[in-house]
Amino acid sequence: MSTLRAERVTKAFGGVVAVKNASIDLEDGVVAGLIGPNGAGKSTFLSILSGFLRPDSGKVTLDKHDVSRIGPSHTARLGLVRTFQEAAPIAGLSVLDNVRVGMHTRFHNGPFSAILHLPSARHEETALRHQAQFLLAEVGLSNLADVNASRLTFGQLRFLEIARALAASPRLLLLDEPTAGLNATESQLLAELIGRIRQSSGLGLLLVDHNVPFLFDLCDRITVMNYGEIIAEGAPRHIEKDPAVHAAYLGTEESVELEVTVEA
Ligand SMILES: Nc1ncnc2c1ncn2[C@@H]1O[C@H](COP(=O)(O)OP(=O)(O)OP(=O)(O)O)[C@@H](O)[C@H]1O
Ligand SMILES: [Mg+2]
Incomplete structure (x- = not known):
């Protein structure tokens, strides 16, 4: 609460x-x-x-x-x-990536884990991508996931x-x-x-x-x-x-x- x-x-x-x-x-x-x-x-x-x-x-x-x-x-x-x-x-990013950026408050692995391709970071990346796709479906933008956000x-x-x-x-x-x-x-x-x-x-x-x-x-x-x-x-x-x-x-x-x- x-x-x-x-x-x-x-x-x-x-x-x-x-x-x-x-x-x-x-x-x-x-x-x-x-x-x-x-x-x-x-x-x-x-x-x-x-x-x-x-x-x-x-x-x-x-x-x-x-x-x-x-x-x-x-x-x-x-x-x-x-x-x-x-x-x-964020104009340079796709619609999907804009949502992924919104997830940063929940991202537990630091940037070095992602750069080093540590398994924990890869696993988290996949989960976050799925979650972002789910959210786009929820708001009706699935078909625009890969479009640059500046074109919306x-x-x-x-x-x-x-x-x-x-x-x-x-x-x-x-x-x-x-x-x-x-x-x-x-x-x-x-x-x-x-x-x-x-x-x-x-x-x-x-x-x-x-x-x-x-x-x-x-x-x-x-x-x-x-x-x-x-x-x-x-x-x-x-x-x-x-x-x-x-x-x-x-x-x-x-x-x-x-x-x-x-x-x-
Ligand atoms: N950064 C600022 N600098 C100076 N004045 C400001 C600033 N932000 C808001 N104001 C002034 O404060 C008052 C309230 O503005 P605010 O934007 O909070 O109103 P609002 O209810 O959201 O209006 P609207 O319905 O038009 O969005 C207004 O007189 C506005 O001009
Ligand atoms: Mg206002």
Whole structure:
């Protein structure tokens, strides 16, 4: 069981307070969503949660570890992995090799074992290759395994990002705008994939997205940010009726239908 906890986290860039006194809990088996207008602080909060940014004040812990002290690579080895809003594959590598790179946190033999072709390293290489192929099948990219990653479409890159993240065997996975640039069919495939991941691995997910109906369908719990602050948290059916949420999104206190796709 892994638990990620942010307590009253604040982060400013110059005069802009991007995240203000934000707290959240995330654990295995829970699918949580984070929504908010452009510039609300969602990506900054994700960077703080995953150890890529240090908060100015407040604290983030992963189990008993202080995330801002140990940094992102150690955090990933402890099972907390995030994707970025801008999908950035390693352009010179094939799709399959991009996934294999994502496995480095689990690679036990050092580079010298591989260079010397020690049997243990060869055995591990074969196992990792099979695992990478399995993950590509899972995200629907098997037929593109040997293609250079720079040739993928935007939508395919999003699925590759997820395969790379899963390659690190996370317990907690933070996805920043996974549906950005996806068409309706791809978004549906992504929703099904997230459902399968959840069922098979029981990991915890935090999804940041502007596609509100997509999140409301998938998530057990929704957190809403506006101007860096968390303004609401609860089950989707409560959040969609919350006047503060409507005001943040649509500039009105009226209870209007939130069943809209707010474009990034
Ligand atoms: N590295 C940075 N330097 C300066 N300002 C930044 C930096 N990163 C974010 N900001 C500012 O912090 C605020 C929050 O940005 P952030 O990217 O976290 O918002 P967001 O909710 O993810 O927005 P979006 O929905 O557009 O992705 C914005 O005003 C942004 O301009
Ligand atoms: Mg963002």
